[in-house]
Amino acid sequence: MKVGIIGQGYVGLTISAFAGEFYEVVGFDSNQRIVDQLNSGISHIEGVENSDLQKLIKAGRYHATTAGIDLSGVDLILIAVPTPLTKDRQPDLSYIEAACRTVGENLQKPALVINESTSFPGTLRNYIKPAIERYSRNKVDHLYAISPERVDPGRSDFNQKNTPRLYAGLTPEASKKTKEFYSKFCDNLVEVSSPEVAEAAKLFENTFRQVNIALVNEFAQIAHALGISVYETLDAANTKPYGFMKFTPSAGVGGHCIPVDPTYLAAVAEEHGAPATFIRRANEVNRQMAEYVVRRVEFDNAPGVRGKNVLIVGVAYKPNVADTRETAAELVIENLRLQGAHVTWHDELVSVWKNEKSAPLLGADITIVLTKHDLDSAVTILNSAPYVFDTTGRVPGAHTL
Secondary structure, three states, X not given: OEEEEEOOOHHHHHHHHHHOOXXXXXXXXXXXXHHHHHHOOOOOOOOOOHHHHXXXXXXXXXXXXXXXXXXXXXXXXXXXXXXXXXXXXXXXXHHHHHHHHHHHHXXXXXXXXXXXOOOOOOHHHHHHHHHHHHHOOXXXXXXXXXXXXXXXXXXXXXXXXXXXXXXXXOOHHHHHHHHHHHOOOOOOEEEOOOHHHHHHHHHHHHHHHHHHHXXXXXXXXXXXXXXXXXXXXXXXXXXXXXXXXXXXXXXXXXXXXXXXXXXXXXXXXXXXXXXXXXXXXXXXXHHHHHHHHHHHHHHHOOOOOOOOEEEEEOOOOOOOOOOOOOOHHHHHHHHHHHOOOEEEEEOOOOOEEOXXXXXXXXXXXXXXXXXXXXXXXXXXXXXXXOEEEEOOOOOOOOEEO
16 A cells, blocks of 8 residues: 655654555655655654664655655555644644645545644544545545544654554544554554544643643742742642642743644634633743743842843753744743843754754853753753753752742
C-alpha cells in the first residue's frame, strides 16, 4: 500500500518513520528546504533519527516532495498539518484548507483520508470532507476518518507504537481500514463512536492540562503572597496517594497543543451556546504569568529593570527540545522591553530565534530562567548575573516563583 502524509513536522515525520517500516510513504511538505533535507536523509525534528530515515530512503520506502501530483496514486492519505491561532487568537484552519486542496486536486482514485491534525469537533465531517469534494477534479468518492495525533516532542518513553490511539471513521468501512493501517505500528487502538468524540477527546486532554497549569500558576502567586514556598507546598500535597495530580508552576504554557487546543474547544462551545468559562480564564491566567514574572523581578530590583541588561535562559517552550512554538519567552521578553530593559537570551538548543542569536550565559545584571535544558549548568546560570530568578524550580539558590 502506498501512503501519502501531508505535513512533515513533529507529527507527520514521526508517522512517516513508523509507517515506512510497512508501507511506501510519500511525505508532502510545502517547504522545499525541509523536503531537500529529508531526501538527503537529515531529520529536522527530535524523535526521528537520521539513520532510520536514511534506511527507509535506501529501501525505497520513503521520499519527500513538494509536488502534489506525487500523491495522485496513493491508497491512503494522512493530514498532519498545523492548526494554529490567528493574530487575534482565533482558530486558524488555513493549513487544513491547503491540505484539502492538495488532496482534492491531485488524488485520482478513491482513497482513505485520515486527519491527525487537532481541531474542533465536526472538522472532519463538516469541513475536511466538503472541502476535498469541492476541490476534487475527478469527483471520486473517498473514505474519511480521524485519529488525533498524540505526539509529545522530546519524550522517549511514549511514541507512536505504545501510545494508545483513538480513531473513528465517517463510515464502518473507513473505521475498519483505519484500524488496519495503524495496527501495523500501534499497539493499542481505541475505536470511538464518531469522529466528533475523537476530536473532542483530543481537545479535552490538553484543556485539562491548560486548566491545571493555570490553577498551579495562580496558586504560586497565592503562596508567594502568603510567604510560603509553592514547591514545598506542592510536594506536601503530592504525598496524598489518591485524588491529587501534581502540576508545577511556570512562566506560562508553550508548544502547539496546550496554548492552542483549548481555544478550539472554547470556540466551538460558544458557537453552540455552551459556557467555556474555565477554559477562557485558564488561558488568561497562563498568558498573564509573563507580566507576573516581570513584576516580581522588578520588585526585587527596585526601581525596576529600565536600562538593565536582562538575560533570558531558555526560549524553547519545554526542556530538551528546540521547539519555540507559542513559547512563554515571547511574552516575557515583550514585557521586559516595554519596561525599558535591554534583553538578550541564551538557549543551548536554539541558535537563532526571531532574527536574534543566542547570547553567552554571562555578564547580565538580571537573569531569568524560563526553560532549563539538561545541558544547562545550574552553577553557570547562577554565576551569569548578581540576581537570578528561576521560574522552573530547577536552579538551587535562585529566586523562585
